[in-house]
Amino acid sequence: MVTPHEQATRVKVRDKFFRLYLQKEKIDEIVNGLAARIDQDYSGKTPLILGILNGAFIFASDLVRKLHIPCEISFVKYSSYHGLESSEEINRLIGLNEGIRGRDVIIVEDIVDTGFTMAQLLTDLKNHEPASLRIASFCFKTEAFRENFSIDYCGLEIPKLFVVGYGLDYDGAGRNFPDIYQLDESDV
Ligand code: 5GP
Numbered sequence: 001m002v003t004p005h006e007q008a009t010r011v012k013v014r015d016k017f018f019r020l021y022l023q024k025e026k027i028d029e030i031v032n033g034l035a036a037r038i039d040q041d042y043s044g045k046t047p048l049i050l051g052i053l054n055g056a057f058i059f060a061s062d063l064v065r066k067l068h069i070p071c072e073i074s075f076v077k078y079s080s081y082h083g084l085e086s087s088e089e090i091n092r093l094i095g096l097n098e099g100i101r102g103r104d105v106i107i108v109e110d111i112v113d114t115g116f117t118m119a120q121l122l123t124d125l126k127n128h129e130p131a132s133l134r135i136a137s138f139c140f141k142t143e144a145f146r147e148n149f150s151i152d153y154c155g156l157e158i159p160k161l162f163v164v165g166y167g168l169d170y171d172g173a174g175r176n177f178p179d180i181y182q183l184d185e186s187d188v
Contacts (some may be wrong), residue, residue: 011181014172018181022156027138027180029164030155031059034136037068037153038106046070047104048130052121053077053095055110057171058167059155063108072097073088078121093124105130106153110167111139115147121150139163140178 038047047068051060053075064073076095105125108186112118118135125133136153143160164170165177174181 010184013164016170017184019184020179021163022180023180029069031062032066033128034153034155035063039068042069042104048073048100048108049073049106051075051108053134055167055169056108058099059110062110063136078117090187093121100125100128100130102131104132107133107135109135109137111141112137113141113144113153115145115149119147119149137164
C-alpha cells in the first residue's frame with residue numbers, strides 16, 4: 001500500500017493489484033485543457049458546476065480552481081456502483097438543494113462507463129428545467145458506452161479497464177491516489 005503522495009508503479013488496493021495508468025502531471029494537463037474550453041464557452045456566464053459524489057469530488061475541485069469565469073459549485077449523490085462491475089440498479093438523486101431552473105449547469109463526473117447512470121441523471125435534471133445542461137467527465141469508456149448522449153468535455157477516452165485513483169475507488173478504497181491505476185489482471 002502506498003501513501004497518497006508517493007507515486008508507485010504498482011499498488012495493492014484491498015485484495016487486488018493495480019498498475020500505474022496515468023500520472024498526475026498528465027491529469028493536470030488534461031484538466032487545464034478542459035478548464036480553458038469551459039472558460040471560453042461560458043464567457044460572460046456563471047455556470048453551476050454540479051459534481052457527482054463520491055467519485056467526482058477531486059476532479060470537480062481541480063476543475064473549478066482552474067476556471068477563470070465565475071461559477072458556483074454544488075454536489076449531488078447518485079451512487080449505483082459497487083465492486084468491479086457496473087450495476088444497472090439506479091438510485092434516486094439526493095442533495096439537489098439549489099434550484100437549477102434557468103441555470104447553465106455543467107455536470108462533473110469521474111467516469112462514464114455504460115452511461116446508464118448519466119442517462120438517468122440527465123433525465124432527472126432536465127425535469128428541473130435548467131437553461132442548459134452539459135457534461136464534463138474525466139474518463140470515458142467508449143467501448144462500454146451504451147447510451148446516445150454526448151460528453152461535451154471529455155478528459156480521457158479509455159478502453160474497458162477498471163481504474164482507481166483520482167477520486168475513483170475500488171470497494172471504497174484508492175480514491176485518494178493522485179495518479180490513476182488500472183486493475184492488473186496478471187496476478188489477481
Ligand atoms: P455507468 O452507469 O456509466 O456504467 O457507470 C458509472 C459509474 O460506475 C461511475 O460513476 C463510477 O462510479 C463507476 N465506474 C465505472 N467504471 C469504473 C471504473 O473503471 N473504476 C471505478 N472505480 N468506478 C467505475
